[in-house]
Amino acid sequence: MxxxxxxxxxxxxxxxxxxxxxxxxxxxxDGIIISCNxxxxxxxxxxxxxxxxxxxSIFFNEDYIESSDYAVFWQxxxxxxxxxxxxxxxxxxxxxxxxxxTIFNPVLDDDKQPIKVxxxxxxxxxxxxxxxxxxxxxxxxxxxQGIIEFNMDGTVISANQIFLDIIGYSLAEIKGFHHNLFCExxxxxxxxxxxxxxxxxxxxxxxxxxxxIAKDGSEAFIQATYNPVFDLNxxxxxxxxxxxxxxxxxxxxxxxxxxxxxxxKSQSTLELNMDGIIVSANEKFLKIVxxxxxxxxGEHHQILCDDExxxxxxxxxxxxxxxxxxxxxxxxxxxxxxxxxxxIQATYNPIFDLNNNPIKVLNIASDVTEKKxxxxxxxKQAALIMDMSTPVMRLWDNVLLLPIIGLVDSKRVxxxxxxxxxxxLDHQAKFLILDIQGxxxxxxxxxxxxxxxxxxxxxxxxxxxxxxxxxxxxxxLVNLGIDLGDILTQSTLxxxxxxxxxxxxxxxxxxxx
Amino acid sequence: xxxxxxxxxxxPDNSSNMTTYVTSDCLVFPVQxxxxxxxxxxxxxxxxxxxxxxxxNGVIIDLSGVEVIDSVLWQVFANTCVMINMLxxxxxxxxxxxxxVAAIMDINVDLxxxxxxxxxxxxxxxxxxxx
Numbered sequence: 001m002x003x004x005x006x007x008x009x010x011x012x013x014x015x016x017x018x019x020x021x022x023x024x025x026x027x028x029x030d031g032i033i034i035s036c037n038x039x040x041x042x043x044x045x046x047x048x049x050x051x052x053x054x055x056x057s058i059f060f061n062e063d064y065i066e067s068s069d070y071a072v073f074w075q076x077x078x079x080x081x082x083x084x085x086x087x088x089x090x091x092x093x094x095x096x097x098x099x100x101x102t103i104f105n106p107v108l109d110d111d112k113q114p115i116k117v118x119x120x121x122x123x124x125x126x127x128x129x130x131x132x133x134x135x136x137x138x139x140x141x142x143x144x145q146g147i148i149e150f151n152m153d154g155t156v157i158s159a160n161q162i163f164l165d166i167i168g169y170s171l172a173e174i175k176g177f178h179h180n181l182f183c184e185x186x187x188x189x190x191x192x193x194x195x196x197x198x199x200x201x202x203x204x205x206x207x208x209x210x211x212x213i214a215k216d217g218s219e220a221f222i223q224a225t226y227n228p229v230f231d232l233n234x235x236x237x238x239x240x241x242x243x244x245x246x247x248x249x250x251x252x253x254x255x256x257x258x259x260x261x262x263x264x265k266s267q268s269t270l271e272l273n274m275d276g277i278i279v280s281a282n283e284k285f286l287k288i289v290x291x292x293x294x295x296x297x298g299e300h301h302q303i304l305c306d307d308e309x310x311x312x313x314x315x316x317x318x319x320x321x322x323x324x325x326x327x328x329x330x331x332x333x334x335x336x337x338x339x340x341x342x343x344i345q346a347t348y349n350p351i352f353d354l355n356n357n358p359i360k361v362l363n364i365a366s367d368v369t370e371k372k373x374x375x376x377x378x379x380k381q382a383a384l385i386m387d388m389s390t391p392v393m394r395l396w397d398n399v400l401l402l403p404i405i406g407l408v409d410s411k412r413v414x415x416x417x418x419x420x421x422x423x424x425l426d427h428q429a430k431f432l433i434l435d436i437q438g439x440x441x442x443x444x445x446x447x448x449x450x451x452x453x454x455x456x457x458x459x460x461x462x463x464x465x466x467x468x469x470x471x472x473x474x475x476x477l478v479n480l481g482i483d484l485g486d487i488l489t490q491s492t493l494x495x496x497x498x499x500x501x502x503x504x505x506x507x508x509x510x511x512x513x
Numbered sequence: 514x515x516x517x518x519x520x521x522x523x524x525p526d527n528s529s530n531m532t533t534y535v536t537s538d539c540l541v542f543p544v545q546x547x548x549x550x551x552x553x554x555x556x557x558x559x560x561x562x563x564x565x566x567x568x569x570n571g572v573i574i575d576l577s578g579v580e581v582i583d584s585v586l587w588q589v590f591a592n593t594c595v596m597i598n599m600l601x602x603x604x605x606x607x608x609x610x611x612x613x614v615a616a617i618m619d620i621n622v623d624l625x626x627x628x629x630x631x632x633x634x635x636x637x638x639x640x641x642x643x644x
Contacts, residue, residue: 461607
C-alpha cells in the first residue's frame with residue numbers, strides 16, 4: 001500500500017507543479033474546449049466561462065483557420081499524433097497577441113483511439129519581443145556600421161556593405177582571405193600583430209583606432225571594436241568587428257593638431273576654467289611668469305594680476321564678459337613669481353561646448369614686457385627732454401631768460417608757456433627774455449606760437465623781449481606777413497639784457513668809469 | 514602811495530558783497546571769488562557807477578582770487594576796461610595766475626585793449642607814471 005501511495009502522491013504533486021507553471025487546456029477531438037487551467041486563462045485574458053464549449057479556433061486569426069495547415073493539424077491529432085509547435089501566434093481577448101510554444105497530446109483509449117487532446121502551453125511572448133528587439137538592434141547596427149566577421153584563425157567569413165565600402169573590396173574578393181590583407185606588410189609581420197590575434201583567441205576584446213589599407217592602397221582609418229563571440233562552452237569561435245570610417249575625421253584632427261602645435265610653439269597659452277581656476281599653461285607662458293606648472297595649476301587667475309586690478313570693477317567686468325562668452329583682448333599686466341612684472345598682449349577666448357555654453361577660457365598671449373619697458377623708457381626720456389628744453393633762468397632780479405633751442409611744436413610751446421608763466425609768478429619777474437637764437441627755422445606756425453607766449457607773458461604783467469633774431473629770421477617773418485605787433489625785439493641777447501636793465505632804471509658799466 | 518582809505522561797501526548782487534578801496538587816488542576792485550556772467554555784469558555796473566560818481570587816477574581790477582575764467586567772463590572784463598576808458602580813466606587788470614592766462618591764450622580773444630600787471634604795486638606804477 002505504502003509504495004503505491006507514494007507514487008500516487010508524487011504524481012499528484014508533479015501535476016500540481018505543471019498546473020501552476022504551464023497553461024493546460026483540453027478539448028474534444030472536434031476541437032471543442034472542455035476545460036483549461038488558470039495559467040492559460042491569464043495568458044490569453046479570458047475567463048473559463050467565455051471559452052468553455054467554444055471551438056479552439058477562437059484563438060487563431062481567420063487566415064490560419066482557413067489554411068490547409070490547420071486542417072492538416074487536426075487530421076494529425078485525430079490520427080493520434082503528438083504535435084509540437086515551436087511557436088504560434090494566439091489571439092487572446094480583445095485580439096491581444098500572445099506567442100505560445102506548445103505541445104498537443106492526444107489522449108488515447110484502450111483501442112488506441114484518441115478521445116481528447118491535452119495541450120500544454122508556454123507563453124513566450126516576452127522572449128519573442130526580446131528577440132525582435134535584438135534583431136532590430138542588429139539591423140540598425142548593420143545599417144550604420146561596418147561589420148565584418150572572422151574565424152578565430154583570422155580568415156574573413158563575411159562583411160556588410162558598409163565595411164566593403166570603407167576598404168573598397170567586394171565580398172568575394174575578401175571571403176576566406178586573412179585579415180592581414182587589410183594591414184600594412186610591416187604591421188602584418190610584426191610581433192604586435194601576432195599578439196593582437198592571440199589576444200582575440202584568448203577571448204579578449206580589443207577596441208581602438210586602427211590604420212587599414214584599402215584595395216587601392218590608400219590609408220583608411222577606422223574606429224573599431226573586435227568582439228570575440230563565444231559558444232556554449234565559453235570558447236571563442238568567431239570575431240565580429242564593428243567599424244566606423246574615421247579617415248576624414250583623422251585628417252581634420254591631424255590638421256587641428258598641427259595648428260595647435262604651431263600655436264603652442266609660437267605663443268604662450270593658459271587655460272582657465274569658467275571659475276577662473278588655472279587648468280594648464282604651456283612652457284612659454286610659464287617662462288613669462290616664472291612659475292612652474294605645479295605652482296599655478298589649481299590657483300585662481302588672480303595670482304597673475306596685481307591687487308589693484310583684481311579689486312577694480314574692470315576685473316569683475318572682465319569675468320562677466322568672459323562668462324557671457326565674449327572674447328577679450330588687450331595688453332595686460334601680469335604679476336609673475338616674486339612679484340615680477342610682465343606685460344602680455346593677450347586674447348582670452350571662451351571655448352564652447354556643443355550646446356554653445358562656454359566651458360573654459362583659452363588665453364593666447366605673447367610677451368611684450370620688453371616692448372613695454374622700451375616704451376616706458378622712451379616716455380621717460382621724452383619727458384626728460386621736454387624738461388631740459390625749457391630751462392628758465394633767473395638772469396637778474398625780476399629778469400628771466402628763456403632760451404629756446406631746437407624745433408618748436410604745439411606740444412613744446414605748451415610746456416614752454418607753462419614753465420614761463422609759473423616762473424614769472426614765482427620770481428615776480430618784470431621781464432622775460434625769450435632767446436630764439438637756437439631755433440633753426442621759423443614759419444608762420446612757429447611765429448604764432450612765439451606770439452602766444454609773449455601775449456601770455458604780457459597778461460601776467462610781465463614784458464617780453466624776443467632776442468636772437470637773425471637777419472634771415474627778420475626777413476622770413478616780414479615775408480611771411482607776420483605782424484609781431486608791439487613785441488619788443490632785439491637782435492642779440494646782450495641787447496635784450498641791456499634793454500631790460502635800462503627799463504628798470506639799471507645800467508651795466510665798466511668798474512673803472 | 515601807500516596811503517589806504519577805506520572804500521564804500523555796496524551790494525548790487527545778493528550773492529556777493531563788493532568791496533572797493535582807494536589807494537593813490539586809484540580805485541581798486543578785488544574780485545575774490547568765482548563769478549557768474551550775471552555777477553560779472555553786476556560788478557561792471559558797480560564799477561562804472563563808482564567811477565562816474567567820483568574822480569580817480571585810474572582803476573585796478575584785481576583778479577588774483579579767480580581760478581577760472583572762460584571766454585564770456587573774460588569778454589565782460591575786457592569790455593569793462595573799454596567802458597572805463599570811455600569815461601576817461603585807464604584800467605589795469607592784475608593778478609592773473611598762470612592757469613587763467615593759459616586758458617585765455619587758448620580761447621583766442623582780443624588782448625590789445627587790455628593792460629595787465631602782475632600785482633597792484635605794478636598797476637599803481639603804470640597808472641601814476643604813464644599819465
